[in-house]
Amino acid sequence: MTDTITGTTHDRTRYVNSMGPRGVIGIMTPGPNVIVENEMMDMRPAGVINAVDRYYVPNQSIDADEDWAIIMKHVAANLDESVRRLNEALIDHLILGMSSQSFMGGVKGSFALQEHLEEVSGVPVTMGAQSAEAAFEAVGARKIALVTPYYPIIEKQAASYFSDRGYDVVHIEGLKCKSIIEVASxxxxxxxxxxxVADSHKPDAIIQLGTNLHFAQVAATMEERLNKPVFAVGTAIYWNALRKMGITDRYAGFGSLLAAH
Structure with a gap:
């Protein structure tokens, strides 16, 4: 898309944001995805700002793998325009607030997407796949289980990513939600x-995928109950972004990643 209004300019002079002097994080999330936006707002440490862009994805009715495939086609078609809008905020870091896209194409596809988004945005990019891996590395987990809202088409992509990165995926507990909005319910x-159920398969750690699941506090509760790492992917993404930005604040309420790592 090109600017159509005569006289449009794009000033790239950088200033310190008075509300976010430590950094401005751009967060891309699908239009129906209401949870990631609010959970990541709750996670903001003092001096950090979140700039959120909601790119178009339909609240697709989901009854089969093919419906998820349609959702992912919409995501791929709209990411660059989302970056274009966030670039006007002169963001310091970019988060892809949708974990499923970060697993598409396995390891090769995931890192190719990260490279593309970094090229388009001009800033470092944090996504779900690499953030989940960073969380597992932080606690030394090799046997892992996944909890997802997905159908097998997405779960297979995630399992392929983790297996190719050297993890043993011992179980996937999929909820097969019927729409993105139902995920949030x-x-x-x-x-x-x-x-x-995932824990009954004896993993070293459990991670929930699907950022529109309201899981940040559930993860903290289940870590205490099971006495093992239980990660929310949204928390893992935000934690990883902060650490990559050099922000090392530790605080409670969202599980062990932000509290202890």
Whole structure:
């Protein structure tokens, strides 16, 4: 898309943001994804700003793998325009607030997407796949289990990524949600039961994928109950972005990543 209004300019002079002197994080998230936006707002340490852009993805009815494939086509078609809008905020760091896209194409596809987004945005980029890996590395986990809202088409991509990076995926507990909005309706009780099923397969650590699951506090609760690492992917992404920015604040309420690593 090109600017159509005569006289348009794009001033790239950088100033210190008075509300976010430590950094401005751009967050791209799908239009129906209401959870990641608010959870990441809650995670902001003092002096950090989140600039959120909601790119177009339909609240697709999901009954089969093919429906998820349609969602992912919309994501791929709209990411660059989302970056274009966020660039006007002169962001310091870019987050892809949708974990499924970060696994598409396995390891090769994931890192190619990260490289592309960094080229388009001109800033470092943090995504779900690499952030999950960083979380596992932080606690020395090799046997892992996944909790997802997905259908197998996405779960297979995630399992392929982790397997190719040397992890043993011992179980995937998929909720097969019927739309992106239904993902956001999953209760703490439902998610806790899913974690307990995943834990029965004896992983070193458990991670939830699908940023529109309200999981940040569930992860903290289940870590205490199971006495093992349980990560929310949204928390892992935000934690990883902060650490890559050199922000080392530790604080409670979102599980062990932000509290201890």
């Amino acid at each position: 999953q209760t703490a009780e439902t998610l806790e039961r899913a974690v307990e």
